[in-house]
Amino acid sequence: xxxxxxxxxxxxxxxxxxxxxxxxxxxxxxxxxxxxxxxxxxxxxxxxxxxxxxxxxxxxxxxxxxxxxxxxxxxxxxxxxxxxxxxxxxxxxxxxxxxxxxxxxxxxxxxxxxxxxxxxxxxxxxxxxxxxxxxxxxxxxxxxxxxxxxxxxxxxxxxxxxxxxxxxxxxxxxxxxxxxxxxxxxxxxxxxxxxxxxxxxxxxxxxxxxxxxxxxxxxxxxxxxxxxxxxxxxxxxxxxxxxxxxxxxxxxxxxxxxxxxxxxxxxxxxxxxxxxxxxxxxxxxxxxxxxxxxxxxxxxxxxxxxxxxxxxxxxxxxxxxxxxxxxxxxxxxxxxxxxxxxxxxxxxxxxxxxxxxxxxxxxxxxxxxxxxxxx
Ligand code: MG
Numbered sequence: 001x002x003x004x005x006x007x008x009x010x011x012x013x014x015x016x017x018x019x020x021x022x023x024x025x026x027x028x029x030x031x032x033x034x035x036x037x038x039x040x041x042x043x044x045x046x047x048x049x050x051x052x053x054x055x056x057x058x059x060x061x062x063x064x065x066x067x068x069x070x071x072x073x074x075x076x077x078x079x080x081x082x083x084x085x086x087x088x089x090x091x092x093x094x095x096x097x098x099x100x101x102x103x104x105x106x107x108x109x110x111x112x113x114x115x116x117x118x119x120x121x122x123x124x125x126x127x128x129x130x131x132x133x134x135x136x137x138x139x140x141x142x143x144x145x146x147x148x149x150x151x152x153x154x155x156x157x158x159x160x161x162x163x164x165x166x167x168x169x170x171x172x173x174x175x176x177x178x179x180x181x182x183x184x185x186x187x188x189x190x191x192x193x194x195x196x197x198x199x200x201x202x203x204x205x206x207x208x209x210x211x212x213x214x215x216x217x218x219x220x221x222x223x224x225x226x227x228x229x230x231x232x233x234x235x236x237x238x239x240x241x242x243x244x245x246x247x248x249x250x251x252x253x254x255x256x257x258x259x260x261x262x263x264x265x266x267x268x269x270x271x272x273x274x275x276x277x278x279x280x281x282x283x284x285x286x287x288x289x290x291x292x293x294x295x296x297x298x299x300x301x302x303x304x305x306x307x308x309x310x311x312x313x314x315x316x317x318x319x320x321x322x323x324x325x326x327x328x329x330x331x332x333x334x335x336x337x338x339x340x341x342x343x344x345x346x347x348x349x350x351x352x353x354x355x356x357x358x359x360x361x362x363x364x365x366x367x368x369x370x371x372x373x374x375x
Contacts, residue, residue, distance in 0.1 A: 038103035038140075040133070042068045044091040047082075047319055048347045051178065054169040054191070058085065063319040066094045066129075067350070070136040072109050077140025078351065078371055079327075081132035082291050082318040082342070089128045097122070097129035109141055116297050127271065127294050134295025135327040135369065142368030149330035150363055153300070159333035160361040163340045164189035164213055167204060169196070175203035186359035187211045187239075189339055193219020197229060201236050213337070215242040218268055223252040227259055234261045240314070240337065242287055243267040254282040263312050273302050276309070285312025285336070290328050291320075303334050317342040326353030327369045329361050350375045 047063040068079035083089045100122055106115050115137065119130055142149050150157045165185040167178050169192070182188055188208070190200055193216035204212065214233055220226045226244045233241070240263040245252055247269035257264045266279045267287035272294065276286060286306050288299050299315075306313050313335040315328055320342035332338045340361060343349050353371030355362050364370035 036073050036107070038106055038109055039071045040068060040098065040101065040103050040136070041071075042066050042095060042098050042132070044095065045321075045350065047321065049319060049345055050347055051168065051345070052170075053319065053345065060085070063346075064091045065321065066091055066098070066132060067321075067323070068098065068132040068136045070103065070133070070140050072140055072144070075140060075143045077136040077138070077143060077368060078323050078373065079132040079134070079136025079139065080321055080323040081128035082320040082324060083128050084291075084318050087128060087291065087318075089126065093126065094129040094132065097126045098132070101133065103133075109137065109144065112137055112141065112297060116295070120294060128291040130294040131290045131324070132295075134297055135290065135324060138296045138327065139368035139371070146367050148363065148365060148367055148370050149296070149327075150333060153330070155330070155333040157333060157363040160329060160363055161332055161335065161338045162186040162359045163338045163356055163361050165341045165344065165359075166339065167191065167200075169194050169200065172199055172203040175200060176207055179204045179207040182208075184359055185210065185356075187213065187337075189213045189215060190238075192216040192229075198232070201233065201238075205236060209237070212236065212238045213240050213242070213339075214238045215267070216244050218243050218246045220244045223249075223256050226252075226256050230256075230260050230262055238262060240265055240285075240312070242314070243269065250279070250282045253279075257283055260284075265312065265314055267316065273298050273305060276302065276305050276311075280309055280311070283311075285314065287314045287316045287339075288331075288335070289316045289318065290324055291318050296327055296331065299328070299331055303331060307334075312336050314338070315340060319345050321346070321349050322351040322353040323369070323371050326351070326364070326371045329354040329363050330369060332361055348375075 045065050045067050049061050052059055052061050064083050066081045070077045081094045164187045165182045166189045190212055192214050242265045263284040265285045265287050266283040270279050270286045271292045288302050293299050314337040315332055315335045316339040322343040325340050325343045328340055351371045
């Protein structure tokens with residue numbers, strides 16, 4: 001850390017601590033702080049998937065992302081927007097949004113609340129684009145402070161949970177092969193919602209006895225079928241269910257949750273902080289994803305609110321590089337379950353950061369979100 005950065009950190013630390021204390025210190029280096037500028041650059045990047053990925057609604061072999069860098073005082077923070085097709089964003093829409101963002105007008109990178117609120121108000125939706133800025137700014141601020149975010153938030157990184165590894169919908173033979181490849185994972189997530197639900201589970205169970213989670217991705221059309229399936233899935237060692245039916249079906253989900261022997265989590269029906277109140281009562285918990293909720297800042301607030309409402313929390317992801325996965329992992333010590341396997345599903349990860357060892361998320365000690373660029 002050079003001397004000017006140390007001075008900056010001291011200034012900011014005092015600003016965090018107390019404005020009263022700050023006003024009593026005559027030699028605060030405010031001029032150095034205000035002369036620096038935030039500078040953002042970004043580029044499109046295509047993730048190549050190791051396997052064709054099939055869920056109830058579609059199949060694909062690539063995922064488009066946009067990689068973001070935000071620089072301040074020689075320090076670079078990394079961010080990422082990942083755009084699976086169903087979110088409605090593309091590389092073009094993300095880059096068009098990022099071009100509208102002028103970070104040079106902010107003199108204080110620590111003022112995340114102001115910067116991210118302004119960016120959120122720029123346009124409706126565009127949540128992945130907003131998340132890419134949020135992640136890069138959090139990475140930058142963590143590096144300026146010299147601490148990883150699990151320390152800044154006060155979490156014990158050893159409490160990071162096991163992550164599920166996702167088995168997409170496929171033939172029995174392919175599902176068995178994928179399950180064999182998932183050796184070492186302590187919990188697996190099985191995609192359901194087409195016409196082979198029981199075959200999917202039986203194929204996985206032919207290979208392993210580890211606990212399972214099930215995600216029909218809104219694919220179940222009928223609440224009576226859903227309830228029957230959930231009872232059957234419980235007998236097969238499934239521990240929770242994501243988004244059984246269409247996201248609009250509040251009453252049907254409330255009916256199902258009241259009777260279900262397993263927790264029912266809202267994924268597609270809970271995107272952002274403001275959705276939690278509207279789905280409360282119809283689900284036992286929520287699935288948080290950075291690309292849905294605009295990033296780490298709002299995800300942190302969602303965890304706090306969901307906990308206060310006694311709701312379960314799962315932290316999920318898209319197919320993403322180690323950049324966005326590492327960012328999410330810094331919140332994982334506070335959730336019940338994690339599905340942060342996105343970087344394991346791709347062939348061309350340009351970062352290293354949070355890894356998975358014996359099925360458990362292992363956070364690096366690096367400052368910010370703890371990632372290094374490797375290509
Ligand atoms: Mg899901």
